[in-house]
Amino acid sequence: MSSVLEKVKFDPEGFLVDPMTWTREIGEAIAKREGMQLNARHWVVINFAREYFTQNGESPTPRNITKNTDVTTKELYELFPGGPAKLAAKLAGLHKPTGCI
Amino acid sequence: MKTFLILGAGTAGTLMAHTMTKKLDPHDWQVIVVDRDEKHYYQAGYIFIPFGMYKPESVIKDKKSFLPKKVKVIWSDIHMIEPDKNQVTLVRDKQVIHYDELVVATGVDIRPDQTEGMLGGGWQKNIFDFYTFDGSVKLAQALKDFKGGNLVINVTEMPVKCPVAPLEFVFLADWYLRKRGLRAKTELIYSTPLPDAFTKPSANAKLSDMFRKRDIHLEAEYAIGSVDAARNMISSYDGREIAYDLLVTVPTNMGIEAIERSGIGDDLNYIQVDKGTLQSRRWPNVWAVGDTNNILASKAGSVAHFQHEVVAKNILDHIAGKSLEEQFDGHSLCFIESGYGKAVLIDFNYDQEPVEGTYPLPGLGPFRLLNETYLNHWGKLVFKEMYWAMMYGIKVPLPSKMSTAGKKISSHNRQGEAA
Structure with a gap:
């Protein structure tokens, strides 16, 4: 399992350096490293995050996610405990969300 | 005659009106400004009103006294903005304005309705904002009546106007309560969705020290889920409950509803622009200045001032058919x-x-x-x-x-x- 992660580069906080090197397999492996088991609802968020990144060049905020998917904020926090925007971005191979000023 | 239309006569809109009337040839261009409110509020002064440091009336002047005489001013709410047709429809008389260049400077509004229970039984009883004139004036009375207990400051969701204002509030509250002999009876709690007090890591070391010295409790990474006015309790999505006697909220900040109605903004009704030129990413003759754009700079008057000079130059270049040279640096x-x-x-x-x-x-x-x-x-x-x-x-x-x-x-x- 660790082999897919060895082929790509991560920053010191565990975010993928180049989002274009991400694959679903890498997403699964990052989840495992974070101690998470991904289900279909996680993938709704991760797929949206990838799509959002392709269109906007940045990671989505929690509001972007809940406004454009059927995942509610409450569910989002249950799926990605701690910081959903940060964790979802990490699993989707995106950069750490800036999201603030 | 061409039309240069500015929506909003706050800080950014007023500065744009001054600059564009000076730069554009009055034989070719008419500058029109639309705003819903005839009063101009010095919003940076709101922070002082709750503590009796500013008299409320000292932050208000008439917008008309600022706007250049050459400008045509229309007082109205905005109904629709349709960049594909180069037109804006006002609420008043359903007036339609066709424009050649459009500057959106409509700012942001607080939206307490975006948090469950915020507008329930406690709103303006023991829950207040200080991002509106009305809110800051009413909060002044609530602070006067405050006898001690839990004073909770909550930032709902980033970005917010003037991201340092909630910090100023908690520092000034500490000072104010100390002067009134209530500080020992008060728990000051600062809750924020950010991982730290401020958005900039290098300023955080300094600010954390200021929190420690003043005995202010920081509740970080706190994403408020709901307000329970019956129990005087806020709770976060991850289940952390904080009891309050007085809750000072910085609600979600969103662009005006006309932007949402017109489908021309992002999920917070901000206009998406290039972060350097401030030109709309979708319509080259549309520009957004000040709080209402989506760039990752602070939403503040100083920033609107810095932006407006860049935008003015870029618009003139755009009108002249030249490429855009000026870049905003996020100052x-x-x-x-x-x-x-x-x-x-x-x-x-x-x-x-x-x-x-x-x-x-x-x-x-x-x-x-x-x-x-x-x-x-x-x-x-x-x-x-x-x-x-x-x-x-x-x-x-x-x-x-x-x-x-x-x-x-x-x-x-x-x-x-x-x-």
Whole structure:
């Protein structure tokens, strides 16, 4: 399992350096490293995050996610405990969300 | 005759009106300004009203007194903005305005309705905002009546206007309660969705120290889920409950509803622009200045001032058919009132974090950056007069590009990710 992660580069906080090197397999492996088991609802968020990144060049905020998917904020926090925007971005191979000023 | 339309006559819109009436040939262009409110509020003054440091009426003037005589002013709400048709429909008389160039400077509104229970039984009883004139005036009374207990400051969701204002509030509250002999009876709690007190890591070391000295409790990474007014309790999505006797909220900030109705903004009704040129990403003759754009710079009057010079030049180039040269650098300049007659000054941009050093201002400065001083507080008070002067169209010595002169810069302050 660790082999897919060895082929790509991560920053010191565990975010993928180049989002274009991400694959679903890498997403699964990052989840495992974070101690998470991904289900279909996680993938709704991760797929949206990838799509959002392709269109906007940045990671989505929690509001972007809940406004454009059927995942509610409450569910989002249950799926990605701690910081959903940060964790979802990490699993989707995106950069750490800036999201603030 | 061509039409240069400006929506909003707040800080950004007023500055744009002054600059464009000077730069555009009045034989070819008419400048029209639309706003829903005839009063101009000095919003940076709201922070002082709850503590009785400013009289409420001192932050209000008539918008008409600021706007150049050549400008045609229409008082109305906006119904629809349709960039595909180059037109805007007003609420008043359903008037349709066709434009050649459009500047959206409608700012942001607070939206307490976006948090479950916020507008329930406690709103303006023991839950207040200070981001509106009405809210700050009512909060002044609530603080006067406050007898001690849990005073909770909650930032709902980023971004918010003037991201340092919630910090100023908690510092000024500490000072105010101490003066009234209530500080020992009060728990001051600052809850924020950010991982730390402020958005800029280099300023956080300083601010954390200020929190510690004042015995202010920081509840970080706190994403408020709901308010239970019956129990006087807020709870976060991850289940953390905080009891309050007085809740001071900084609600979600969103662009005006006409932007949502027209389908021309992002999920917070901000207009998406290029972060350098401030030109709309979708319509080349649409520009967004000040709080209403989506760029990752602070939503603040100083920033609107810095942006407007860049936009004005780019619009003139666009009209002349030239490529856009001017780039906004994300420059922000903020005073943070820290109580006890002092303030901290920070100066930063997209790439450069706030650092220590000095900020020059002819006749007033230099001000010390990232340090609490009496002079910085005095500077903040003087800024109000500078602000009114700017609104009258008088040039003030605040260059739009951030200068590194006087700043103690080391390589690790050059920020990569932290915006």
